[in-house]
Amino acid sequence: MTLATEQGDARINPKADRRRNRRGLRDFASRLAAQWRVIRALMIRDMMSRYGRENIGFLWLIGEPVLLIGGIIVLWSLMKGTVTHGISVVTFALTGYSMLTLWRHLISRGTNALKLNTGLLFHQNVRVLDTIIAQILMEMISTFLSFLLCYVLLYIFGYVEMVYDPLTMALAWIMMTMFGGGAALCLGGLVQASNAVERMLQPVMYFTLPLTGAFYLVDWLPEQGRQFVLLFPMVHAQEMFRAGFIGPRLTFYYDGWYLFLSSLISLGIGLSVIKYAERKLHVG
Numbered sequence: 594m595t596l597a598t599e600q601g602d603a604r605i606n607p608k609a610d611r612r613r614n615r616r617g618l619r620d621f622a623s624r625l626a627a628q629w630r631v632i633r634a635l636m637i638r639d640m641m642s643r644y645g646r647e648n649i650g651f652l653w654l655i656g657e658p659v660l661l662i663g664g665i666i667v668l669w670s671l672m673k674g675t676v677t678h679g680i681s682v683v684t685f686a687l688t689g690y691s692m693l694t695l696w697r698h699l700i701s702r703g704t705n706a707l708k709l710n711t712g713l714l715f716h717q718n719v720r721v722l723d724t725i726i727a728q729i730l731m732e733m734i735s736t737f738l739s740f741l742l743c744y745v746l747l748y749i750f751g752y753v754e755m756v757y758d759p760l761t762m763a764l765a766w767i768m769m770t771m772f773g774g775g776a777a778l779c780l781g782g783l784v785q786a787s788n789a790v791e792r793m794l795q796p797v798m799y800f801t802l803p804l805t806g807a808f809y810l811v812d813w814l815p816e817q818g819r820q821f822v823l824l825f826p827m828v829h830a831q832e833m834f835r836a837g838f839i840g841p842r843l844t845f846y847y848d849g850w851y852l853f854l855s856s857l858i859s860l861g862i863g864l865s866v867i868k869y870a871e872r873k874l875h876v877g
Contacts, residue, residue, distance in 0.1 A: 631719055635727035659739045665690045666743070678813060680843060683752045688835045689807035691740040692769060696805055696827060698732040699773035700798060704780045721871045722864070725781055729774040737766060761837030764849070769830035771856035778863025782870035806831030811846040819846065826855035 669686040676682060747753045756762065783790040802808075806828035811819050822828045823846060832847035839845075 628723065632723050632727050632730070635719070635723060636731050639727060639731060659742055661694060662687065662690050662739060662743050666747075678810070680810070680839065681753065683747060684754075684839065687740070687743060687747065687753065688838050689831065691736065691743075692766075692831050692834055693802070693805050693807035694739075695732065695736045695766070695769060696773050696801075697798065698736060699729060699770065699777050700780065700794075702728045702732055702777075704777050704784055704794065722778075722867060725778055725867065726774075729770065729777060733766070733770040733774075756838055757840030758837040762834050763837075765830050765833035765837060765852075768849075768852050768856045769827065769834070772826050772830065772852070772859045775856065775859025775861070775863035778860070779866045782863070782866035785870040801827075804828065810835070810843070812844040823848075826852050826859075829855075 666683055666686040670682050744753060744756075748755070780790070780794065784794065804822065804825045804827060806822065806825075811822060811828065811832055814822065829847040829849075829852040832845045833849065833852065835843075836845035836847065
């Protein structure tokens with residue numbers, strides 16, 4: 594007869610190791626699913642508190658950006674005519690202002706999510722990060738649906754052409770969300786730590802508008818200006834989005850890997866800052 598400790602059995606029994614690994618994976622998947630339910634509930638709560646149940650209710654989530662994007666398209670068409678620098682003004686306005694709206698909403702709503710939802714942190718499963726992720730996902734989805742609705746209507750009436758490469762556009766949208774979401778996490782943590790940052794946020798946001806690439810193509814700029822604006826990941830996302838929409842008949846400057854790495858770095862810094870801010874947060 595051979596005696597063995599439980600630890601020894603575990604070392605020599607691969608089936609026990611596999612059972613523990615499977616159990617660990619199931620526990621992780623269960624926690625992940627629970628956290629996703631929390632984020633989804635926060636998204637629904639925010640949508641209902643912002644738009645309510647009256648009139649068209651949550652459809653304002655799409656309707657509000659549609660009105661903004663549609664208004665800009667009409668305004669630019671009246672100011673610039675039908676074509677500018679070989680590109681349709683409607684196409685230029687639709688692609689530019691949709692991405693600009695995503696950037697603005699990610700920063701403004703994501704940054705304020707922590708302050709507005711502090712009371713929810715009394716719930717055991719609700720974390721600081723959950724409230725901001727819910728806001729980021731809401732803005733990503735609602736602004737994209739607004740863009741899609743505007744595009745379909747304009748395509749039906751013959752103002753825009755068929756999209757050239759939807760996958761490139763989708764990747765640009767996702768990476769812009771990652772970069773803007775990381776910036777929102779970072780700014781949200783800084784706003785929580787300092788009231789001065791909150792006061793400076795809106796002026797700084799206005800200065801970033803020309804650096805989003807929404808109002809020009811990089812190809813229109815002189816060489817020195819081109820090198821400068823390509824330092825900013827938002828310009829790469831904008832150029833990539835327009836390249837997927839328009840195709841190779843125009844020249845676009847972007848680096849997908851630079852945008853991807855910048856997005857990962859932005860998320861990493863944002864998560865670190867929000868973790869630091871969470872330790873200093875006082876609920877109640």
